[in-house]
Amino acid sequence: MQLEHHFEVPASRAETWARFNDLEQVVPCFPGASLTEVDGDEFTGSVKVKLGPISLQYNGSGRYVERDEAAGRIVIEASGKDRRGNGNAGATVTAVLTEAGEGTAVEVVTEMDIGGKPAQFGRGMIQSISNKMLDKFLACIREKMTDSA
Amino acid sequence: MIPSAFDYEAPATVAEALTLLADDSREVKVLAGGQSLLPVLKLRMADPELVVSLQQIDELRGVRMEDQTLVIGAMTRHADVAREPLIGAHAPLLARAAAEIADPQVRHRGTIGGAVVHADPASDMPATLCALEAQMQVVGPSGQRTVPAAEFFEDFFTTVVEEDELLTAIRVPSYDDWGIGYEKFTRVAQQWPIVSVAAMVRLEGGSIAEARVALGNMDTVPVRAAGVEAALSGAAPTQEAVAAACASAAEGTNPTEDLNGDATYRRHLATVLARRAVLAAVADAGA
Amino acid sequence: MASRTITLTVDGVSYTDDVEPRLLLVQYLREVLGKTGTLVGCDTTNCGACTVLVDGESIKSCTMLAVEADGHEVTTIEGLATDGQLHPLQKAFNECHALQCGFCTSGMIMQSVSLLAENSRPTDQEVREGLEGNLCRCTGYQNIVAAVQQAAGEGAAR
Amino acid sequence: MTVTEEHAPEIGKARARKEDARLITGRSRYTDNMVLPGMLHLAMVRSPLARARITSIDTSAARSAPGVVRVLTGKDLTGEQGSMPNAWPVTEDQKAPPHPAVAEETVNFAGEIVAVVIARSPAAARDAVELVDVDYEPLTPVVDLATAARDEELIYPELGTNHSATWVFDSAEAGTGGDIKEAISAAEIVVERTFRQQRLIPAFMEPRSTVVDPTGEQLTVWSATQIPHILRVMLALTLGIPESKLRVIAPDVGGGFGGKLQVTPEEVITVLAARHTGKPCKYTETRSETMVGAHHGRDQIQTLRISAKADGTVTGLDVHLVANMGAYLGLITSGIPILGAFMYNGIYKFPAYRFECTNVFTNQVWTDAYRGAGRPEATFAIERMMDELATELGMDPIEVREKNWIQHDEFPFATVSSLEYDSGNYEAATAKALELFGYDELRAEQTRRRESGDVVQLGIGVSTFTEMCGLAPSRVLGALSYAAGGWEHAQVRVLPTGKVEVVTGVSPHGQGHVTSWSQIVADRLGVAFEDVEVLHGDTQVSQRGLDTYGSRSLAVGGMAVVAAADKVIEKAKVVAAHLLEAATDDIEFSGGQFTVRGTDQGVGFGDVAFAVFAAHDLPDGFEPSLDSDATYDPENFSFPHGTHLAAMEVDTETGQVRVRKYVCVDDVGNVINPMIVDGQVHGGLAQGIAQALFEEAVYDDSGTLLTGSFTEYLVPSAPDLPSFTTDRTVTPSTTNALGVKGVGEAGTIASTPAIVNGVLDAIRQFGVSDVEMPCSPSRVWHAIQAARVGSGAGTGHTGTGGEEARR
Incomplete structure (x- = not known):
């Protein structure tokens, strides 16, 4: 499942770049996510998904696969598995920052992959749910970058 | 098939139940009829530490009239909603939709409150209660509040009912002179609806005086088709007028896409089913 | 997790047992009471194989906890025949060839009992709709409908 | 001793089934009902990923969990578990990866077993599954069949290709017909179409269950299987257990439909668990496990070309298949499409025929037998093609069939695909069906609805099918490289007391063999129906057999019963002659009585039986037993046929499709029990209609099964199906003495194309030329929209399910 987002923030490309590279800022924006450890380009953490009666907790790790400041390109990969073995989830987020007037344009392409029970029993809802979670994540990032700009 | 282990309490009063829910040291789930919760537990998509059953709470059961309002206890079973004469007389749309829920066994066990709090956008009750402009009675540690159906549903499986609160009753105004129509579109009988439409109209002097149209499974929450309702108000109860009014049924909706249909198809279905439901309601109202 | 004591009547006999709260009614019937006539065909409340009567009405016993049956009266396929006489539905299922592999049969018969209790002379369409929560993979349902109608004609909904 | 009254024949009587008594009262004996002292329970850890390398499995927490006795991983079983068997290497160079019951290095479909928990209770086993921590290194899954066939990403790099085998039949090479290339180049019209046989899930109602008792001298295996005898041989071969130390029992089995024609990893694992623990072990799967872990059916892409003359006479048929094997080759995975290879020509006289099938691996659970197995795919394709040809030529679909079918006086008929059809009468079945259906009236209504632009349009679907049943002459199986024969015992x-026990090698799981065999033997021996007991499904009772599938039980197994009964009579005649003081050659047997020809002197079967038991006064040298064995190997297949007509209503606004009327006239040869035959047809129709309209196993791009429960996989319930009108013509088979043909698969095979042809007949007027199965409302509506918008014909094609799911 590939999801695309585009937004602009009123901060310079350099500032935006710095924030995108600050995991402590980026990760908590993802609904239910928390960081347990950061080590250079790598991190571990968990994502809790709670939807009415359904509760899942993905524990996993991720890393910056690519940080090309010149091209303004960041690729973050993360994957985890549900603590009860219900399934695995993975995401590759590719963000490309370009100058747009005073601010910065951000193109985000997310490749999401959710397997196991949530996909098997979710009546297709997992797609909408992931989409919503990603919307919230990017809205939060955008807000943070806008606030601090 | 085997849920994770949990503790179980079956309090006899709402007050006792609230006390149990107030315990935030452990994860608690409320069990009403269990027809949605138990499958989730069996698949281990959830593992509460405590399950609080409302089964023993008599005050949550039953249907009565208060002034011109039906008051339906949250633990009233679908089968009872479907056959209760008071509901049949004053809110026939609710009886009709309740009779369509899942299958007879589920209707013998599942409850209106359970279905509503579960808030599956595809289920029959949420959209129906929106069409009926029902009021949800919620009680919590800080007392009771009443929430209109339109504000009750927040997202997939998510309502305004907090973890320490209970839905106790649903209040439905009386619709004695209204005609009703209910369209539930499925591929096989026991499937969740791909789209559903609950409609009511009141005729006056040969034209439609008021209409209520709500859509199920066209978004993460039930949707009132306000544009359709406005267009129907004052319209002639004819095929053409109803069709014209219902053409905008899908406006502003955001349907899920799944194996049963993409958004384009669902939007189209919403307009067809809205028209059919409204025409049925018009016929039912005696036009 | 603490077990709980339940007392219930199953097929006319009173039982008192300590059960884990998570134990499903169908597991209680099968594993504790040995009433293996009630079967499990799915885990999502779709197939209806586990249908039994609680206080005279059909429910899916895979979607009810045993603790919830405390104080109630359960009837399974094994309690349907009385005094060695088959229930009219059991007889009709045999005579109309309404079963092949037999796996859905207990649930199908129990649901039919409940159906006829609510509607003693249903139309074919009402029979079909009344059985919508029970899956059969063998019969194409045609002879099941015929069997329910035969039993209805014989006044099965006594 | 004088003759008493004649028996009324049992064959042909609508006997209520003997089997039902226990099933309607809850005294059933399904495997999961079994409880043995000290029994342990298994639960499986299954991979959520479709393709991955297992990097580590930490079982420590699970092992120390309460009630857990042992946890086994693939590594623990290396060397011991062998590889799951494939009994049908279709070509000499067929490629296949090893298939361990518990994955050792890699997983290749979501749902594959990676570890097994053995515990003292089902709950303890299930709880501990969550404690097994498996780390995977994900590999790129190959889910789409067409993509897999292109070999871009290799699932098993060591095989060098995703292709397992390519199998060809060419009538020119076989000498059974002409050359397809010539037929096509000389044709006045060529019609080419591609169809997708979606993936289906057998969905037998009883989830699979196995109990293994290792105590005692023999290892006893109870399993929800169609094939206890084959399972015994295969477990022996796979696990190196002497066959004599294995007893396999199929007790009550809750449906199979080919889905339990398998030797499963779960069965092997339960045997290994019992061996490791020394205790009885049980494994019962949940329905969600059935969906992901038990084999699926169909899943082929079919491309066909028909060449014909302008008058509708067909001249050639060219078939190309790509068949999805899934991740492994199961028991007969590779042979399923080949079973269809002989049926594409259907009931028609094609002068030239070529068939080519490529078997391809993907990262999905493997496919294997599902009701009809290869033949529904073939029948669907040819019956769809005959409608397409009729459309292209502006002919009525019945007319184009009449023009090309084998006439009743042309039997026996040697087909272009090398079979010999022994008997049939397509004209008679079709005439009867048309009359019952009210074909002309419905055509008139169709015209009226078209002209008035009714929202609900009517379509008429035709399917005139045949199939090959009675699997199978052993020499034919040998020629096809199948590992076993096709006889029955x-x-x-x-x-x-003169009562009779019949032991049969077939293994019923709902078909009513106990009742039908009782009827056959009652007539053959003149004993009462009630006095025949039929025993089956236990290798210690029924020592030889090849089990139940492929509509073989009556035409092959029933014939073995007849042969054994006839041997009993031959033996008994000798004793009767002795008792009556007559010559054996003068003894006649009829209605349970042995009589001396031309006299009223006789002795009953029961008296002879007792005399043999007592053995006080038997002819010299007579072995004191009437018991007889027979093994019957059929000379030929049998070929049921029929005409199925469906009136389909399509709501053009919503795409909703409804079966308004369904008529079928089947010719299954002689009928033993008409009630059972009708029941088989009803159930078959339901499954065939379900393929046309409702069911599809859909994987997403990652290889997760999106239709992993009955909430998503749409098995129809009672309100989703109509009442069927079923009738028969009877043209006895000439290849067996009973004159029977088999009925288990007929309804399934015939109905799918009738339904789809009917849907298309309703909406072709809008320019729609195809709708992919299942013809869901959304697909039908989109097809109509696409056609109306006018950019060419609408096809209702949505690509793979995965693509649709993603949209």
């Missing part, structure tokens, strides 16, 4: 045991 029976034994008739005569008890001292």
Whole structure:
């Protein structure tokens, strides 16, 4: 499942770049996510998904696969598995920052992959749910970058 | 098939139940009829530490009239909603939709409150209660509040009912002179609806005086088709007028896409089913 | 997790047992009471194989906890025949060839009992709709409908 | 001793089934009902990923969990578990990866077993599954069949290709017909179409269950299987257990439909668990496990070309298949499309025929037999093609069939695909069906609805099918490289009181063999229907057999029963002659009585039975037993046929499709029990209609099964199906003495194309030329929209399910 987002923030490309590279800022924006450890380009953490009666907790790790400041390109990969073995989830987020007037344009392409029970029993809802979670994540990032700009 | 282990309490009063829910040291789930919760537990998509059953709470059961309002206890079973004469007389749309829920066994066990709090956008009750402009009675540690159906549903499986609160009753105004129509579109009988439409109209002097149209499974929450309702108000109860009014049924909706249909198809279905439901309601109202 | 004591009547006999709260009614019937006539065909409340009567009405016993049956009266396929006489539905299922592999049969018969209790002379369409929560993979349902109608004609909904 | 009254024949009587007594009262004996002292329970850890390398499995937490006795991983079983068997290497160079019951290095479909928890209770086993921590290194899954066939990403790099085998039949090479290339180049019209046979899930109602008792001298295996005998041989071969130390029992089995024609990893694992623990072990899967872990059916892409003359006479048929094997080759995975290879020509006289099938691996659970197995795919394709040809030529679909079918006086008929059809009468079945259906009236209504632009349009679907049943002549199986024969065995045991036990090698799981065999033997021996007991499904009772599938039980197994009964009579005649003081050659047997020709002197079967038991006064040298065995190997297949007509209503606004009327006239040869035959047809129709309209196993791009429960996989319930009108014509088979043909698969095979042809007949007027199965409302509506918008014909094609799911 590939999801695309585009937004602009009123901060310079350099500032935006710095924030995108600050995991402590980026990760908590993802609904239910928390960081347990950061080590250079790598991190571990968990994502809790709670939807009415359904509760899942993905524990996993991720890393910056690519940080090309010149091209303004960041690729973050993360994957985890549900603590009860219900399934695995993975995401590759590719963000490309370009100058747009005073601010910065951000193109985000997310490749999401959710397997196991949530996909098997979710009546297709997992797609909408992931989409919503990603919307919230990017809205939060955008807000943070806008606030601090 | 085997849920994770949990503790179980079956309090006899709402007050006792609230006390149990107030315990935030452990994860608690409320069990009403269990027809949605138990499958989730069996698949281990959830593992509460405590399950609080409302089964023993008599005050949550039953249907009565208060002034011109039906008051339906949250633990009233679908089968009872479907056959209760008071509901049949004053809110026939609710009886009709309740009779369509899942299958007879589920209707013998599942409850209106359970279905509503579960808030599956595809289920029959949420959209129906929106069409009926029902009021949800919620009680919590800080007392009771009443929430209109339109504000009750927040997202997939998510309502305004907090973890320490209970839905106790649903209040439905009386619709004695209204005609009703209910369209539930499925591929096989026991499937969740791909789209559903609950409609009511009141005729006056040969034209439609008021209409209520709500859509199920066209978004993460039930949707009132306000544009359709406005267009129907004052319209002639004819095929053409109803069709014209219902053409905008899908406006502003955001349907899920799944194996049963993409958004384009669902939007189209919403307009067809809205028209059919409204025409049925018009016929039912005696036009 | 603490077990709980339940007392219930199953097929006319009173039982008192300590059960884990998570134990499903169908597991209680099968594993504790040995009433293996009630079967499990799915885990999502779709197939209806586990249908039994609680206080005279059909429910899916895979979607009810045993603790919830405390104080109630359960009837399974094994309690349907009385005094060695088959229930009219059991007889009709045999005579109309309404079963092949037999796996859905207990649930199908129990649901039919409940159906006829609510509607003693249903139309074919009402029979079909009344059985919508029970899956059969063998019969194409045609002879099941015929069997329910035969039993209805014989006044099965006594 | 004088002759008493004649028996009324049992064959042909609508006997209520003997089997039902226990099933309607809850005294059933399904495997999961079994409880043995000290029994342990298994639960499986299954991979959520479709393709990955297992990097580590930490079982420590699970092992120390309460009630857990042992946890086994693939590594623990290396060397011991062998590889799951494939009994049908279709070509000499067929490629296949090893298939361990518990994955050792890699997983290749979501749902594959990676570890097994053995515990003292089902709950303890299930709880501990969550404690097994498996780390995977994900590999790129190959889910789409067409993509897999292009070999861009290799699932098993060591095989060098995703292709398992390519199998070809060419009538020119076989000498059974002409050359397809010539036929096509000389044709006045060529019609080419591609169809997708979606993936289906057998969905037998009883989830699979296995109990293994290792105590005692023999290892006893109870399993929800169609094939206890084959399972015994295969477990022996796979696990190196002497066959004599294995006893396999199929007790009550809750449906199979080919889905339990398998030797499963779960069965092997339960045997290994019992061996490791020394205790009885049980494994019962949940329905969600059935969906992901038990084999699926169909899943082929079919491309066909028909060449014909302008008058509708067909001249050639060219078939190309790509068949999805899934991740492994199961028991007969590779042979399923080949079973269809002989049926594409259907009931028609094609002068030239070529068939080519490529078997391809993907990262999905493997496919294997599902009701009809290869033949529904073939029948669907040819019956769809005959409608397409009729459309192209502006002919009525019945007319184009009449023009090309084998006439009743042309039997026996040697087909272009090398079979010999023994008997049939397509004209008679079709005439009867058209009359019952009210074909002309419905055509008139169709025209009226079209002209008035009714929202609900009517379509008429035709399917005139045949199939090959009675699997199978052993020499044919040998020629096709199948690992076993196709004979069947029976034994008739005569008890001292004259009652009879019939032991059969077939293994019923709902078909009513106990009742039908009782009817056959009652007539053959003149004993009462009630006095025949039929025993089956236990290798210790029924020592030889090849089990139940492929509509073989009656035409092959029933014939073995007849042969054994006839041997009993031959033996008994000698005793009767002795008792009557007559010559054996003068003894006649009829209605349970042995009589001396031309006299009223006789002795009953029961008296002979007791005399043999007592053995006081038997002819010299007579072995004191009437018990007889017979093994019957059929000379030929049998070929049921029929005409199925469906009136389909399509709501053009919503795409909703409804079966308004369904008529079928089947010719299954002689009928033993008409009630059972009708029941088989009803159930078959339901499954065939379900393929046309409702069911599809859909994987997403990652290889997760999106239709992993009955909430998503749409098995129809009672309100989703109509009442069927079923009738028969009877043209006895000439290849067996009973004159029977088989009925288990007929309804399934015939109905799918009738339904789809009917849907298309309703909406072709809008320019729609195809709708992919299942013809869901959304697909039908989109097809109509696409056609109306006018950019060419609408096809209702949505690509793979995965693509649709993603949209």
